[in-house]
Structure formats: C-alpha cells, structure tokens
Amino acid sequence: xxxxxxxxxxxxxxxxxxxxxxxxxxxxxxxxxxxxxxxxxxxxxxxxxxxxxxxxxxxxxxxxxxxxxxxxxxxxxxxxxxxxxxxxxxxxxxxxxxxxxxxxxxxxxxxxxxxxxxxxxxxxxxxxxxxxxxxxxxxxxxxxxxxxxxxxxxxxxxxxxxxxxxxxxxxxxxxxxxxxxxxxxxxxxxxxxxxxxxxxxxxxxxxxxxxxxxxxxxxxxxxxxxxxxxxxxxxxxxxxxxxxxxxxxxxxxxxxxxxxxxxxxxxxxxxxxxxxxxxxxxxxxxxxxxxxxxxxxxxxxxxxxxxxxxxxxxxxxxxxxxxxxxxxxxxxxxxxxxxxxxxxxxxxxxxxxxxxxxxxxxxxxxxxxxxxxxxxxxxxxxxxx
Amino acid sequence: xxxxxxxxxxxxxxxxxxxxxxxxxxxxxxxxxxxxxxxxxxxxxxxxxxxxxxxxxxxxxxxxxxxxxxxxxxxxxxxxxxxxxxxxxxxxxxxxxxxxxxxxxxxxxxxxxxxxxxxxxxxxxxxxxxxxxxxxxxxxxxxxxxxxxxxxxxxxxxxxxxxxxxxxxxxxxxxxxxxxxxxxxxxxxxxxxxxxxxxxxxxxxxxxxxxxxxxxxxxxxxxxxxxxxxxxxxxxxxxxxxxxxxxxxxxxxxxxxxxxxxxxxxxxxxxxxxxxxxxxxxxxxxxxxxxxxxxxxxxxxxxxxxxxxxxxxxxxxxxxxxxxxxx
Amino acid sequence: xxxxxxxxxxxxxxxxxxxxxxxxxxxxxxxxxxxxxxxxxxxxxxxxxxxxxxxxxxxxxxxxxxxxxxxxxxxxxxxxxxxxxxxxxxxxxxxxxxxxxxxxxxxxxxxxxxxxxxxxxxxxxxxxxxxxxxxxxxxxxxxxxxxxxxxxxxxxxxxxxxxxxxxxxxxxxxxxxxxxxxxxxxxxxxxxxxxxxxxxxxxxxxxxxxxxxxxxxxxxxxxxxxxxxxxxxxxxxxxxxxxxxxxxxxxxxxxxxxxxxx
Numbered sequence: 012x013x014x015x016x017x018x019x020x021x022x023x024x025x026x027x028x029x030x031x032x033x034x035x036x037x038x039x040x041x042x043x044x045x046x047x048x049x050x051x052x053x054x055x056x057x058x059x060x061x062x063x064x065x066x067x068x069x070x071x072x073x074x075x076x077x078x079x080x081x082x083x084x085x086x087x088x089x090x091x092x093x094x095x096x097x098x099x100x101x102x103x104x105x106x107x108x109x110x111x112x113x114x115x116x117x118x119x120x121x122x123x124x125x126x127x128x129x130x131x132x133x134x135x136x137x138x139x140x141x142x143x144x145x146x147x148x149x150x151x152x153x154x155x156x157x158x159x160x161x162x163x164x165x166x167x168x169x170x171x172x173x174x175x176x177x178x179x180x181x182x183x184x185x186x187x188x189x190x191x192x193x194x195x196x197x198x199x200x201x202x203x204x205x206x207x208x209x210x211x212x213x214x215x216x217x218x219x220x221x222x223x224x225x226x227x228x229x230x231x232x233x234x235x236x237x238x239x240x241x242x243x244x245x246x247x248x249x250x251x252x253x254x255x256x257x258x259x260x261x262x263x264x265x266x267x268x269x270x271x272x273x274x275x276x277x278x279x280x281x282x283x284x285x286x287x288x289x290x291x292x293x294x295x296x297x298x299x300x301x302x303x304x305x306x307x308x309x310x311x312x313x314x315x316x317x318x319x320x321x322x323x324x325x326x327x328x329x330x331x332x333x334x335x336x337x338x339x340x341x342x343x344x345x346x347x348x349x350x351x352x353x354x355x356x357x358x359x360x361x362x363x364x365x366x367x368x369x370x371x372x373x374x375x376x377x378x379x380x381x382x383x384x385x386x387x388x389x390x391x392x393x394x395x396x
Numbered sequence: 397x398x399x400x401x402x403x404x405x406x407x408x409x410x411x412x413x414x415x416x417x418x419x420x421x422x423x424x425x426x427x428x429x430x431x432x433x434x435x436x437x438x439x440x441x442x443x444x445x446x447x448x449x450x451x452x453x454x455x456x457x458x459x460x461x462x463x464x465x466x467x468x469x470x471x472x473x474x475x476x477x478x479x480x481x482x483x484x485x486x487x488x489x490x491x492x493x494x495x496x497x498x499x500x501x502x503x504x505x506x507x508x509x510x511x512x513x514x515x516x517x518x519x520x521x522x523x524x525x526x527x528x529x530x531x532x533x534x535x536x537x538x539x540x541x542x543x544x545x546x547x548x549x550x551x552x553x554x555x556x557x558x559x560x561x562x563x564x565x566x567x568x569x570x571x572x573x574x575x576x577x578x579x580x581x582x583x584x585x586x587x588x589x590x591x592x593x594x595x596x597x598x599x600x601x602x603x604x605x606x607x608x609x610x611x612x613x614x615x616x617x618x619x620x621x622x623x624x625x626x627x628x629x630x631x632x633x634x635x636x637x638x639x640x641x642x643x644x645x646x647x648x649x650x651x652x653x654x655x656x657x658x659x660x661x662x663x664x665x666x667x668x669x670x671x672x673x674x675x676x677x678x679x680x681x682x683x684x685x686x687x688x689x690x691x692x693x694x695x696x697x698x699x700x701x702x703x704x705x706x707x708x709x710x711x712x713x714x715x716x717x718x719x720x721x722x723x
Numbered sequence: 724x725x726x727x728x729x730x731x732x733x734x735x736x737x738x739x740x741x742x743x744x745x746x747x748x749x750x751x752x753x754x755x756x757x758x759x760x761x762x763x764x765x766x767x768x769x770x771x772x773x774x775x776x777x778x779x780x781x782x783x784x785x786x787x788x789x790x791x792x793x794x795x796x797x798x799x800x801x802x803x804x805x806x807x808x809x810x811x812x813x814x815x816x817x818x819x820x821x822x823x824x825x826x827x828x829x830x831x832x833x834x835x836x837x838x839x840x841x842x843x844x845x846x847x848x849x850x851x852x853x854x855x856x857x858x859x860x861x862x863x864x865x866x867x868x869x870x871x872x873x874x875x876x877x878x879x880x881x882x883x884x885x886x887x888x889x890x891x892x893x894x895x896x897x898x899x900x901x902x903x904x905x906x907x908x909x910x911x912x913x914x915x916x917x918x919x920x921x922x923x924x925x926x927x928x929x930x931x932x933x934x935x936x937x938x939x940x941x942x943x944x945x946x947x948x949x950x951x952x953x954x955x956x957x958x959x960x961x962x963x964x965x966x967x968x969x970x971x972x973x974x975x976x977x978x979x980x981x982x983x984x985x
Contacts, residue, residue, distance in 0.1 A: 024916050032910050062913040408886045497885045502866040505851040509858030514945030517849035548945040585863040590890035663983050701960040704970045714971035
C-alpha cells in the first residue's frame with residue numbers, strides 16, 4: 012500500500028504461493044461458504060500439499076522451522092482471501108504450539124511430522140460454558156487411574172472441533188489447587204468417551220467449524236500428559252502469548268481486503284456527477300483507514316520480530332498487537348460498509364462478510380477487554396514505586 | 397496409384413456418426429475436381445447391423461468398403477490403425493480423412509505416424525488449384541487462415557465438426573466387404589471392461605436454434621451469468637469464447653469455435669465478443685447474427701447482420717430488465 | 724518402483740505470441756511461456772499415482788530455453804526430475820517431427836511404465852502428439868482419459884468416447900492423454916519453491932537424440948504452410964450507437980420483427 016515493508020526473498024516466495032492458493036482455491040468460493048456456513052476441506056488440502064502447515068514446525072520433524080513473523084505473514088494473506096479458512100489454519104497452530112513448546116521428545120516425534128504435513132489438524136480446548144474470560148473457572152477434570160487419565164467435562168466453542176485429529180485439552184488434575192491444579196493433555200479423535208457436539212451457527216467465520224467437546228469418562232494413556240501435572244495454565248497462557256499475533260495478522264488481512272474493495276468502489280461509483288471518493292467525507296475516511304491499517308501492521312510486524320528475536324516475556328507485546336489490530340479491523344470494516352452505502356449491506360458483495368468476520372477477532376483468543384488487562388498488568392511491572 | 401480418397405466411417409452399434417457423413421460433402425467436391433474415387437471405409441463388428449445403417453445408400457461416396465471383425469466393436473485405436481495402414485499400403489490412396497470426433501482424433505495420428513505422413517488438424521475448407529490440394533484451417537493470431545500443403549502422400553487431415561452440412565447423393569455407392577488376408581493380426585492391447593452409453597444426445601448447444609454467447613467484453617463471471625437468464629427467456633443455449641472458458645466463466649462444453657462446438661443457429665447473439673477467427677469459424681454459419689460490442693471496428697461487428705455499439709454488460713442488464721418487465 | 728514420464732508443453736501466455744512472417748510458425752522463443760493448462764491435470768494424475776504407488780515421476784518438455792522456468796515450476800509441484808529437449812534443429816517441427824523427437828527422448832528414458840500428456844495444447848490444439856508418438860514407439864495410446872486407476876498392478880482408464888464412457892484396461896508401457904476434467908490439482912510446494920534457484924533441468928539436444936536432420940524441424944515436417952491470409956469482413960449490416968437503455972429497446976424491436984420474440 013502506501014508503505015512497503017522490506018521482505019526477504021523467501022517471504023515474497025511464500026506470499027506469492029499463498030496468493031496463488033487464495034486465487035485458485037478460496038476466492039471463487041468464499042462467499043458461497045459464508046452463505047451456506049459450509050466447511051470445505053479443499054483449501055486445507057491445498058495448504059497441506061503446499062507445505063504450509065509445517066511453517067513453524069521445527070525442521071527435524073518435517074517442518075520449515077520458521078518463526079512468528081512468517082506465520083503471521085501467511086495468516087495475514089490467507090485472511091485476505093477468507094478469514095474462515097485462515098481461522099481453521101491458525102487454530103491448528105494454536106493446537107500445535109503446546110507440543111512444540113512443552114512436548115516431550117516422544118510426543119514431538121509422534122505428532123509433529125503429521126501436523127507438518129497437514130495430515131492432522133489440531134485444536135486447542137480451554138473455554139467452558141462457565142469459563143470464558145475467567146479461564147481459571149474451568150471444571151473439566153482429569154483423574155489419574157493407573158496408566159491412564161479419565162477426563163470428564165465439556166469444552167465450549169472450540170475451533171476445528173470434529174475436523175481436528177489432535178486436541179489439546181486443559182483439565183484439572185487437582186481441583187483443590189485451583190489454577191495450579193490444571194494440566195494439559197493430548198486427546199485424539201477416536202479416544203473412547205470423547206465426542207464432538209453440534210456445529211455452532213456463527214455471525215462470521217462461517218467457513219470454520221466451532222463445536223463443543225464432550226468428555227464422558229474419556230480414557231487416555233498417561234503418555235498424553237504434556238510436561239507435568241499442574242503446568243496446564245502455564246502451557247495454555249504461553250501458547251496464547253505466541254498465538255495472539257496470529258489473530259492480529261488475521262485482522263490485517265481482513266482490513267486490507269475491506270479497504271481495497273471499498274476504495275475501488277469509491278473511485279468508480281458516481282453520484283452528483285463525480286466519483287464519491289471526491290467528497291472529503293469519503294476520502295478522509297479512507298485516509299483514516301490507511302493510517303489505522305498501516306499502524307496496526309507496523310505494530311503486529313514489530314511484535315513478531317520481537318518474539319522471533321528471542322524475547323522471554325512478551326505477553327504485553329502480543330496483547331497489544333492482538334488488541335490494537337483487531338479493533339482497527341472492526342473500525343475499518345464498519346467504515347468500509349458505510350463508504351459503499353447500499354452495496355456494503357448486500358450479501359452479494361464481500362464487504363459485509365469482512366465486517367462479520369472481523370467481529371470475532373475482538374472476542375476470541377482472549378477478549379480485547381482481557382487483552383487490556385494484560386497490557387495494563389505488564390505495563391505496571393515497568394515502573395517501580 | 398493415388399486414385400482414391402479414403403474417408404473414415406465411424407460406426408457403432410449399427411449407427412454411423414453424423415460427422416462421417418458431414419466430411420463427405422467437401423470431399424465429394426475434392427474428389428470430383430481431382431478425378432479420384434471417394435471411398436468411405438467402415439470398420440464394424442457386425443455385418444448385418446452395418447448393412448442396415450439407413451444412411452448407407454444415400455451417402456456421397458463412390459464406394460463403401462466395410463471390414464468386419466468382432467474385435468472392431470469398440471474401434472480400438474491400435475487395431476483401427478493396423479487395418480487402415482494395411483488398406484493404405486494396398487491401395488495407396490491420395491488422401492485419408494477423418495472427422496474430428498474423439499475417435500477420429502485418436503486414430504488419425506496413429507495412422508499418420510505409421511505412414512510417416514503429415515496430418516493437418518481443424519481443416520474446415522479445401523482448395524484445389526493446379527491439381528494441388530490445399531487444406532485450409534484457422535491458425536494462431538487474429539483472423540488468419542492458413543493454407544497448408546502436404547509434401548507427402550497420402551494427404552491426411554481431421555475435419556472440423558459441424559463445419560459442413562450433410563448432403564445426400566443421387567446415385568447409390570457401391571458397397572462391398574473387404575476381407576483382410578489370412579495371417580492378419582487382429583489383436584489389440586486394449587480391453588474394454590465396461591461401457592456406459594452416453595445418456596445425453598449430442599450437445600444441445602450444437603443443435604440449438606438460438607444461441608446467446610459471451611466473450612471477454614462481459615468483463616466478469618458475474619456478468620457472464622446474466623446470459624443464462626437471457627437464454628431462459630429466449631429459449632436459447634449459452635455459448636462462450638475460448639478466453640471466457642479459460643477465465644473460468646463458463647464450462648468448456650459451451651466453448652464455441654476451434655476445438656469447441658460449431659453452431660448453426662437461426663439467431664446468434666454475441667455479447668462482448670471481438671470475433672477472433674478461432675471463435676468465428678464456429679458460428680459463421682449462423683443465419684442472423686447480432687453483435688453487441690463497445691468496439692465499432694471489431695470483426696464480429698462487421699460480420700453481424702445488426703450491431704450495437706455499447707458496453708456489453710450494460711446492454712445485457714438493460715435488456716434483461718426490459719424483458720422481465722414485459723412479463 | 725515404476726516410472727511415469729509426463730510430457731508437458733510450455734505455451735505462450737495468451738496475447739504474447741508472435742507469428743514468424745516467413746515460416747508462419749509460432750515464435751515460441753520470444754514469448755512468455757506458461758504451463759499448458761491440460762498438462763497441469765496430467766501432472767496431477769501422475770503425482771497421485773506417485774502418492775498411491777510410489778512411482779518415480781519425470782517431467783520432460785520439448786521447447787526452446789525459455790521453457791526452463793516452466794519446468795522449474797513443474798518441479799515445484801513435486802516431480803522427481805525434469806528434462807528439457809531442446810535444439811535449434813527442432814524448431815518449426817509439425818506433429819510428425821515433434822512425435823519423432825519425443826519418441827526418441829522417451830526411448831532414452833526407458834524403461835517406463837506410463838507416459839502421460841495433456842489431451843491438447845491451448846496453442847496448437849491438435850491433440851495429435853500423444854497417439855502419434857505412441858504409434859512410432861509401437862505402444863498403445865489411450866486418449867481423453869477422465870480418470871486413471873492403478874489396481875492390482877494394472878492400469879485402468881475411464882475415458883470419454885463419442886458414443887459413451889469406456890473403462891479400458893491396458894498393459895504398460897502405454898501413452899495416455901488426459902482431459903482437463905480433474906476436479907482438483909495440487910499447488911506447488913513451498914519447500915521446493917524456496918530451493919528452485921538451484922534446480923535446472925537436464926538438457927537433451929540432438930547430440931543426445933541423434934536424429935536425422937531430414938526427420939526433424941521444418942525439413943522433417945510434411946505439412947507446410949503455403950500461404951496465410953487475413954480473413955476480412957466487410958460490414959454487412961446496420962450499426963446502432965447510443966445509451967444502453969435505448970439500444971436494448973432497439974434490440975427487442977429487431978428480435979420481435981424477426982420473430983424471435985413474441
């Protein structure tokens with residue numbers, strides 16, 4: 012756009028590949044999937060065959076060993092074509108991170124190669140009906156029983172429910188200890204006592220699948236525990252730290268698409284004998300959109316690079332990237348509809364879909380209210396009084 | 397020597413493919429001009445069924461030679477090649493011509509390869525000059541027709557589908573069975589395990605009385621879709637140009653032109669079609685051509701009986717609005 | 724492990740080709756080449772067989788040096804090796820000369836189980852090379868294949884013929900031409916795209932193929948273009964200009980007069 016961020020050759024090659032995939036496998040169908048609320052495995056298959064599920068998987072497990080920045084570039088450009096598809100893609104990384112960050116050698120060897128090939132999708136299950144922002148209020152239990160754990164409880168609104176093969180489930184191994192009593196487990200599709208609930212009907216991101224997960228005396232071998240008992244929330248929160256930038260990247264892609272479509276319209280739609288872009292109310296709005304998108308992009312990119320430089324403590328940084336970018340995407344898509352007038356409201360045009368897709372980004376992976384809590388908390392650590 | 401011209405008679409289950417009859421029309425003229433005998437070669441598995449083919453007695457060839465063998469039922473390419481190559485080496489024809497059916501396009505190259513002679517595709521006209529036969533076909537680029545000549549005999553070509561009308565002869569051809577020698581190898585490497593007859597008859601587009609067609613001037617797939625609405629109102633079939641098919645705006649079965657469908661409707665409505673020759677050879681036989689194009693000088697505008705200089709999507713939209721309001 | 728050879732063609736990007744004024748053949752070396760779209764389907768078929776039964780897949784292409792980027796992109800799709808068949812002496816070949824060249828190259832790459840090609844190219848559109856090459860090699864050819872199966876070590880093709888659909892079993896080696904009806908073709912692999920700079924095709928010139936000059940290029944092509952002419956159209960009808968609305972009215976009037984509308 013008005014700023015071109017310097018990108019390495021390998022980034023350009025990756026982005027070109029994603030644009031090729033977007034044009035061939037996503038663009039012709041995204042409105043139809045949204046209309047029918049249908050999940051289509053075809054673009055996921057294409058992403059798998061293109062090696063894109065291996066982006067952040069270490070090379071020794073068949074991945075490309077790239078960092079957060081590359082993951083965000085991929086998610087940004089996929090979201091440009093359809094945020095529903097990018098949600099399926101990004102949520103799978105959310106489920107893979109616990110294994111990458113905390114998994115044992117055996118767990119990494121067992122799961123990461125097929126994740127890298129895109130043969131198996133992942134899902135991350137923390138939220139429960141009574142535990143949303145208040146994640147510590149989870150009630151799902153995991154009781155040790157010899158060489159097994161038995162899980163009981165319900166997880167709510169889990170992305171990729173039913174289509175994933177690998178589920179990271181945070182459950183209480185020691186309810187008495189509260190937050191320190193939670194542990195992270197790998198549950199596989201087909202484990203006895205594990206069923207997937209009905210598919211939810213959503214406002215946006217309708218090409219992605221959201222379901223409940225029901226554990227009814229779900230019996231899993233003890234080798235499925237990640238790290239140690241009691242480390243559940245550490246695993247969850249660290250995972251969310253890494254994944255937050257992904258949500259910010261989705262916001263960038265959606266906002267970019269909305270800006271382009273509405274700008275093109277404003278330049279061609281003639282009212283009162285001139286393109287509506289000539290009216291300051293309109294052109295100033297686009298100027299505002301450009302500033303907000305560019306600053307969101309700059310923030311997300313610099314946080315990615317901060318994380319990739321080896322930063323130890325980046326909760327505040329990633330919270331800023333997620334919160335700011337997703338809020339800007341909401342503002343930009345709402346204005347994009349307004350700038351297109353009636354055309355923005357019609358479902359034959361994509362702008363209304365961008366608006367509905369962008370809304371979820373302010374809510375999931377930690378609501379923007381929770382993000383502000385995190386930012387404020389981290390900020391407070393800065394000044395000692 | 398080189399006194400006869402072979403035409404491939406494609407038969408199946410007692411039916412002769414209409415394209416085999418079409419090609420006899422121009423070949424009849426060529427044979428007359430060059431003083432050669434035109435022979436339709438029929439390969440089939442059942443003698444009775446073959447002789448019962450209704451068009452046999454009225455087709456334009458001087459002779460019909462038929463060869464019968466059970467292995468010929470599905471006209472396996474390698475066996476057809478062997479039979480035709482045998483006949484060619486025995487009778488040294490001046491030319492061997494095939495219709496551009498799938499079978500024709502599969503067998504002709506094998507025969508040409510065996511005989512080490514040239515094979516010209518998409519021929520839609522002939523010219524005889526000074527005792528030489530020229531093969532005409534549309535070629536790359538804009539509005540260019542190429543005249544080809546073969547430096548070797550037999551001259552071979554596949555003839556464009558739907559490019560020639562079927563005509564009937566005044567005189568009955570001489571029909572005879574040809575027996576191949578004792579040791580002839582009737583084997584084929586292909587085994588047909590299953591056959592499902594085509595459920596649909598030849599594409600409705602190729603026999604449609606009214607065709608509405610669109611090209612790149614329609615600017616988008618969404619605009620192109622409007623043609624289907626128009627087709628419903630006019631009881632027409634929809635066609636598209638090659639670039640429109642490649643752009644994914646319409647299925648390949650609806651492509652009109654070279655290697656696509658040829659149409660000869662009573663009414664041809666061309667929306668946003670420039671009229672490149674690859675397209676016009678597929679529709680120039682239309683009775684009444686209407687062209688809508690923003691470019692006054694486009695070849696299609698010159699070819700049309702009535703032309704409207706206008707942005708195609710806009711006129712199409714206005715047309716649909718008015719037609720729907722009329723109901 | 725069996726071997727499949729995919730024969731692909733680089734075709735001029737629509738709108739970029741020039742015709743040589745003397746020979747009336749395409750000046751391919753000056754055009755920007757893309758992978759012939761039906762060959763993408765042919766490649767997909769071969770790669771699926773590689774996934775299913777571990778075939779080695781080699782892609783070959785006859786063309787000028789500007790075909791190399793096309794072959795590199797084909798490598799990115801997942802083939803094991805790429806070959807360019809190129810020589811000045813090959814230029815201007817018709818389908819017979821082309822088939823001779825490809826047949827010789829294939830014999831150098833034998834043994835192979837299958838040769839796969841797209842049913843036709845979007846520039847020449849003859850569709851003749853697969854069966855013609857098969858005839859020269861004395862191999863069976865199966866054209867217009869919609870679906871190719873490999874079951875119990877045997878190949879079965881589902882193909883569309885003029886009178887219906889055939890299920891054909893055939894022995895290898897054989898040459899198969901694929902219609903572009905495949906519903907899904909895979910994208911290139913990022914891993915391969917990132918290493919593309921180091922990938923170059925092996926080149927086969929006439930020094931390796933050793934074909935008689937009389938059999939290749941223009942001299943090896945029995946059909947020659949004698950003449951080209953532009954088909955001109957003299958305007959034969961009325962032309963109307965105006966706003967869409969009034970022109971639409973006029974068109975409806977014309978259609979009514981001619982009896983196409985009630």
